[in-house]
Amino acid sequence: MTSAPTRIAEPGAGIGSAGPLRRLGRRMVEGRTVPILTVVAAILAIWYLAAIGMNWQTETDKLVRAGEAYGIVDTIAATWSAERPILPAPHQIVAEIWKSTVLVKPTSPRSLLFHAWVTLSSTLLGFVIGTALGVALAVGILHSRTLDRSLMPWIITSQTIPILAIAPMIIVVLNAVGVQGLLPKAIISTYLSFFPVAVGMVKGLRSPDAMLLDLMHTYSASRPQILAKLRWPASMPFLFTSMKVAVAAALVGAIVGELPTGAVAGLGARLLAGSYYGQTIQIWSALVAAAVMAGILVWLVGLGERISLKRMGERS
Amino acid sequence: MSGARLLGGSGPAATALMAGLAGASALGALALLESGQRGLVLAAVIAVFWLFSWRLTVNLAALEPVGRAGRTVLGILIPLVFGVTLLFLWEFIVRGLAVPSVLLPAPSDIGVRIANSLPILWADFVQTYLKAVVAGYVLGCGSGFLVAVLIDRSPFLKRGLLPIGNLVSALPIVGVAPIMVMWFGFDWPSKAAVVVVMTFFPMLVNTVAGLNAAGAMERDLMRTYGASSSQSLVKLRLPAALPFIFNALKINSTLALIGAIVAEFFGTPIVGMGFRISAEIGRMNTDMVWAEIAVAALAGSLTYGLLSVAERAATFWHPSYRKA
Numbered sequence: 001m002t003s004a005p006t007r008i009a010e011p012g013a014g015i016g017s018a019g020p021l022r023r024l025g026r027r028m029v030e031g032r033t034v035p036i037l038t039v040v041a042a043i044l045a046i047w048y049l050a051a052i053g054m055n056w057q058t059e060t061d062k063l064v065r066a067g068e069a070y071g072i073v074d075t076i077a078a079t080w081s082a083e084r085p086i087l088p089a090p091h092q093i094v095a096e097i098w099k100s101t102v103l104v105k106p107t108s109p110r111s112l113l114f115h116a117w118v119t120l121s122s123t124l125l126g127f128v129i130g131t132a133l134g135v136a137l138a139v140g141i142l143h144s145r146t147l148d149r150s151l152m153p154w155i156i157t158s159q160t161i162p163i164l165a166i167a168p169m170i171i172v173v174l175n176a177v178g179v180q181g182l183l184p185k186a187i188i189s190t191y192l193s194f195f196p197v198a199v200g201m202v203k204g205l206r207s208p209d210a211m212l213l214d215l216m217h218t219y220s221a222s223r224p225q226i227l228a229k230l231r232w233p234a235s236m237p238f239l240f241t242s243m244k245v246a247v248a249a250a251l252v253g254a255i256v257g258e259l260p261t262g263a264v265a266g267l268g269a270r271l272l273a274g275s276y277y278g279q280t281i282q283i284w285s286a287l288v289a290a291a292v293m294a295g296i297l298v299w300l301v302g303l304g305e306r307i308s309l310k311r312m313g314e315r316s
Numbered sequence: 317m318s319g320a321r322l323l324g325g326s327g328p329a330a331t332a333l334m335a336g337l338a339g340a341s342a343l344g345a346l347a348l349l350e351s352g353q354r355g356l357v358l359a360a361v362i363a364v365f366w367l368f369s370w371r372l373t374v375n376l377a378a379l380e381p382v383g384r385a386g387r388t389v390l391g392i393l394i395p396l397v398f399g400v401t402l403l404f405l406w407e408f409i410v411r412g413l414a415v416p417s418v419l420l421p422a423p424s425d426i427g428v429r430i431a432n433s434l435p436i437l438w439a440d441f442v443q444t445y446l447k448a449v450v451a452g453y454v455l456g457c458g459s460g461f462l463v464a465v466l467i468d469r470s471p472f473l474k475r476g477l478l479p480i481g482n483l484v485s486a487l488p489i490v491g492v493a494p495i496m497v498m499w500f501g502f503d504w505p506s507k508a509a510v511v512v513v514m515t516f517f518p519m520l521v522n523t524v525a526g527l528n529a530a531g532a533m534e535r536d537l538m539r540t541y542g543a544s545s546s547q548s549l550v551k552l553r554l555p556a557a558l559p560f561i562f563n564a565l566k567i568n569s570t571l572a573l574i575g576a577i578v579a580e581f582f583g584t585p586i587v588g589m590g591f592r593i594s595a596e597i598g599r600m601n602t603d604m605v606w607a608e609i610a611v612a613a614l615a616g617s618l619t620y621g622l623l624s625v626a627e628r629a630a631t632f633w634h635p636s637y638r639k640a
Contacts, residue, residue, distance in 0.1 A: 035476030054499075086499065146370075146377040149391075150398035157395075157617055164490075164574045168581070169605050172597050173419055248486040255488050259581050267491075275494030275582050287491045294487050 047090055048080070054087040055079035088281045096285040109265065116289050118266040119254050122182050123297070126189020127250040131243060133190065134197025141198075142205045142231070143223065152202070159195050164188070164256045171257060185257035185266075192253040193246035197239070204238025205231045233312060240305035247297045255290060267293075331375040338368035342404050349411050362408045369401040421603040429603040430610060436592070437611050444589040445615055448504040448576040452511025457568055459512070460519025461561070465549070468527050481521040489514045493579040502583050510579040515568040522564035526557025559634055562627040569619045573612060 059078040063070045080089040088096075100112040107114060137155070141148045167188045174184040208230050216226045258268030267286045274283035345361045376394045381387055403423050409415070410422040417425060430437065467473040493510050500506035530553045538548040580590025589608050596604040 032475050032479060035472050035474075036479055037476075039473070039476035039480055146374045149377040149394045150373045151395075153391075153395035154399060157613075159570060164578055166605075166609055168594055168597050169602065169609075173602065176418065176600075244486070248488075252488040252490060256490060256578055259578075271491055271494050272582070275497065278498070280495070280498065283491075283494050287495075290491055291487045295483060298486050 044090060047087075051085065051087045051089045052076055052079045055082050055085045058082070058086065084278055085280055088284055092281055093284045093288055096281045097288060100285065112270075112285060112289050115265060115267050115270050115286070116293060119251070119258065119268065119290070120293060122185035122257065122266075123189055123247070123250045123254040123293075125182055126186035126253060127193050127243075127247050129186065130190040130193030130246060130250060131197050134194040134242070134246070135201055135239075137194070137198045138201030138205055139227065141202050142227075155195060155198055164192075164253070166191075167253070167256050168259070185254050188257040189250035189253035192249040196242040196245040196249065200238045200242025200245075201235055204235025207238065208234045236308060236312065237305075240301060240308075244298050244301045244305075247301055248294050251290065251294050251297065328379075331372065331379070334368055334372035334375055338365060338372050338401075341365035341368055345404075345408055349408070358408075358412055362405070362412070365408075366401070366405065369397065369404075373398055373401070418600050418602050421606055425603050426606045426610065430607045433604065433607065437607060439587050440589045440592050440608065441611055441615065443504060443585075443587045444507070444576050444580065445573070448507035448579075448588075449511060449572045451504070452508035452576065453515055453568060453572045455508065456512040456515030456572070457519045457565060460516045460564070461523050463516075464520050464523035464527065468524065468549075469545075474524060478521065478524060481517050481524075484517045485521055489517075490575060490578045493575070494582045497579065497583045502585055504588075507576045507579040507584075507588075510575045511572045514571045514575040518567050518571070519561075519564045522560045522567075523557060526560025527553050529553075529560060530556040555631075558631045559627075562623065562631065566620060566623050566627075569623060570616060573616055577612065 056075070056079060059082055060075055063075060063078060079085070081092065082088075085092070097112060100110060104111040106117075109115075137151070141152055170187055171184045174180070174187070205227075212230055212234075213226070216230050221229065254266070255268040255271070258266035259272055267290050270286040271283055274280070274286065341361055341364045345358060345365055348358045348361060373394060376390065376397065379390060381390050406420075407422050407424060410417075410420055421429075467477055490510070492513055496506045496509040496513070500509050527549075534552055534556075535548065538552050543551070577590035577593070580588045581594055584591040586595075589612060592608050593605050596602075596608075
């Protein structure tokens with residue numbers, strides 16, 4: 001950037017005279033990068049300290065039994081590399097994830113990718129069905145006063161019911177009728193994800209103000225036309241916001257749905273197997289995998305949001 | 317007024333008539349089921365029942381009552397009629413088609429089961445709800461609130477913690493259940509720990525957002541009064557944050573019950589709602605599972621209702637309660 005004399009008159013001129021590097025540094029401190037990194041570093045530090053504290057007893061016992069002389073450094077090293085720690089250190093979890101994703105073939109049941117894919121597929125199926133159902137319900141509620149006043153309270157009540165409690169029953173019952181595999185888990189994901197979409201879309205479809213609706217009336221637009229040309233586009237921000245909640249809920253549904261099936265495949269099965277055999281590192285790596293997956297799914301929905309809103313002409 | 321006009325009409329008289337007809341056809345269908353009658357007659361009576369109760373719901377929804385009491389009653393009555401209709405349909409379909417009770421028990425069977433096993437249900441409720449959920453809920457919401465008030469002083473921490481809190485709120489936190497069971501044992505403290513972890517972040521994120529909700533004008537006013545930051549916190553910003561806090565309390569009331577029940581799938585003493593559900597489903601006692609779900613639903617809805625009442629009392633000034 002050359003400092004042409006005309007630039008002085010521009011707004012903000014002179015402020016950025018510290019040079020691009022310093023400016024970047026200030027932006028990171030005043031923005032969110034440095035604070036987030038600080039908090040993450042603090043969490044990691046606390047984690048390592050907690051790993052020392054929680055694994056101390058078992059590891060010192062082991063070292064005493066081994067009968068060799070040991071110092072405090074040896075003990076700390078031992079607490080961070082235990083076989084079945086009470087709290088594994090972060091690097092152990094990373095190593096386990098590396099081992100079970102890169103070093104194992106993705107089709108083998110020992111691969112974390114295999115389990116993640118099983119969970120992901122039922123999450124996505126349930127999410128798609130749930131979103132479609134939520135949108136359909138919202139359109140119905142919008143157009144029928146009766147549905148609005150009779151069904152809407154039940155949709156809200158349905159979420160005060162701890163629905164995950166039904167998950168085992170749905171799985172076992174559907175299993176008894178011969179429905180197996182993807183669909184039962186997807187049904188639980190559907191139940192969890194339809195609600196935010198239905199509520200958000202009712203709000204979104206009602207969001208156009210009276211002026212715009214009046215304009216549509218003066219065009220003598222029919223109700224389907226108003227829906228397609230005004231209400232639907234206006235509800236897009238609401239749809240994407242509720243889809244972010246829905247996709248995270250769908251993942252929870254899929255994971256819990258895998259618990260009662262006898263721990264065959266999926267991240268939930270991995271959690272259950274880990275808790276049966278005391279494989280803490282396996283539990284934690286499944287948890288991290290689930291967390292990463294949730295992050296990616298929410299990010300993808302957010303990406304879709306930005307792209308479609310930009311194409312619809314929204315300016316930020 | 318002739319009968320035909322009454323049937324198609326929508327006044328109070330027609331509504332009462334619909335209610336009577338729906339009730340009569342429901343009784344008729346029940347009588348047919350009792351006498352072992354199946355087939356077209358039963359299907360016709362059930363269809364008539366559905367038609368009448370749907371008309372009843374439509375009529376009720378079209379009423380425009382005067383006064384607040386009338387609106388409140390109607391607001392409860394319409395969903396109630398709808399729900400009872402669905403219950404009856406469930407009963408008719410299950411018994412009419414002779415669906416095996418392992419797959420889907422009739423509501424009447426579930427009712428009988430609830431009445432017969434009240435002591436067990438109560439013991440489970442005490443173990444899961446009164447111990448694990450309440451303890452975890454209070455600890456989780458309380459600590460989330462306290463941390464939010466503490467980090468409110470530091471914009472740096474707020475910028476760092478908020479995105480992480482938002483991210484964590486979207487994570488499948490129920491997954492920590494096996495770890496907590498390993499750490500805190502099989503009894504209720506491990507379930508309470510899961511509930512604490514699940515409820516902490518929604519409370520944190522919502523309270524931080526709520527503390528920023530007070531407008532710049534009001535804050536300036538507090539400054540002109542020379543209010544200290546703790547005074548402005550107590551008198552302005554906490555009240556302004558209450559809608560957000562209640563929102564988190566409501567979200568958390570459902571999350572807490574889910575967390576406690578799912579945590580019991582990973583190991584528990586032989587009492588508790590989650591234990592009962594997974595044990596009875598293994599023995600194919602579906603009606604007992606439904607009984608537990610009914611208890612859970614009742615507990616969840618009552619908690620939600622209580623929170624709504626408390627919210628109404630605490631945030632009476634909020635614009636959303638203003639009369640239209």
